[in-house]
Amino acid sequence: MEENTVDHRLPERLFATDRFPRHRLNIYSRPNILAFVRHVLRYSPAFGKIRESSFRKLFDLPTRQIPVSCKLIDNLLSRQLLCNQEYTLWSVFGKDPLRFSLEEFGTISGLNCGVFPEGYEAPDHNRKGSNKQKVAHKDPLWQKIIGKYNNITIAELAAELENDKQMDEWRRIRLALIIIVDKVLIASQQIHRRTLRYVHMLEDVMLSLNSPRSVNLSCTPYAA
Template sequence: MEDNACDTRLPERIFATDRFPRNRLIIYSRPNILAFVRHVLRGSEAFAKIRKSSFGKLFDLQLVNPLRFSLEEFGTITGLNCGSFPDGYEAPDHNLKDANKQKGAHKDPLWQKIVGKYDNITIADLADDLEHDHQMDEWRRIRLALIIILDGVLIASQQIPRPTLRYVQMLDDVDAFLEFPWGHESFLHTVRCMKPPKFEKGKTVDNPVDMLVLKLKQETFRLTGFPLARVPASSAVTRFQSHTHVAL
């Protein structure tokens, strides 16, 4: 390319060079969950199976600062399956009204077997069960670990993470669950909070760009999904460690 020529292959930039938001970052994804799962499941068949899947590289992940943040780079960094979704599947938008509502989840047979009899249970509750119920069979053990990783690390969309009914229902077949393109799903949740929003608190946004500008002017900026796959280790991670609570 000629010097100073515009590369039309690259997407339009939202921020100019050295003009990224420098306010406090509120990151919902809790990477310490990965260390917790490794510790609780150490030496088990469940952990061996998780390690052999596309979730395995998460346990070796080191923070890097890639030049871009596309689906391809996200897959390279995380090792997750970033392929196409199955026909008819559509990733949920947690900004839509009632997207996180779990009312009635306890009536679902699989929810009852994996999660329990309540629909307001948290990921911390599931982690407590996984750690202290030494009589738990392997069938439930691996499913709890996977939903903890998914809703606590990769698809984090709430300050207090809770299991998502649609994901719990997908755990009926663990092998199919492990082969699902979770990298693609996580990427969509991650970049959605960095783009002009189509919805805010369940309502359609009239001017998405103005809404994003307003959010960036706030003292804090909420990051959902798995933003640590992109956050520069030299700057934002320091703020993340200083300003966010990551304990289960």
């Protein structure tokens, strides 16, 4: 069977075989920052806590040897099948269906991909007043973890984490987690910046380290 021939045994494709998404890929994740975090926090109690959490398997990935293949990701997304399965991507590789779901993501990353805690509400970005990022610098927890500035980047936080030898462990582990989440797991900007919602999750850091809340699949693979 030719590659572009429709196989009627499979579900309908999201895109026609000769059509492709027009938007650029949103591939802003930088897994190599994990090696930086490991180096900066080596032998520290903060890194010990991270290694005992659901984030531990991330540091077993050979991140410097696994570059992101945008062409592969684009092909997987372009060849998607329309399937009624939540948190599951079915694609066509050659003539065979290929699955990548939350289960595979959890196996690779080691993150807790179970059900959310009772009472947890997913953020509604369309709700009026839901975007408080512009006034994040006024938030008490933000000021305690990030500082008094709203436009500080992840790169600047990483430099502070590396160079401030007097930083206490309470703040060190929280900055490290912000860097991991906003630059590796849920990177949504070319210039990585911290997100107020994720800062709020760090109020109880042990809960954040092991909760399914650390996995958020709301980011789109294509930039708008």
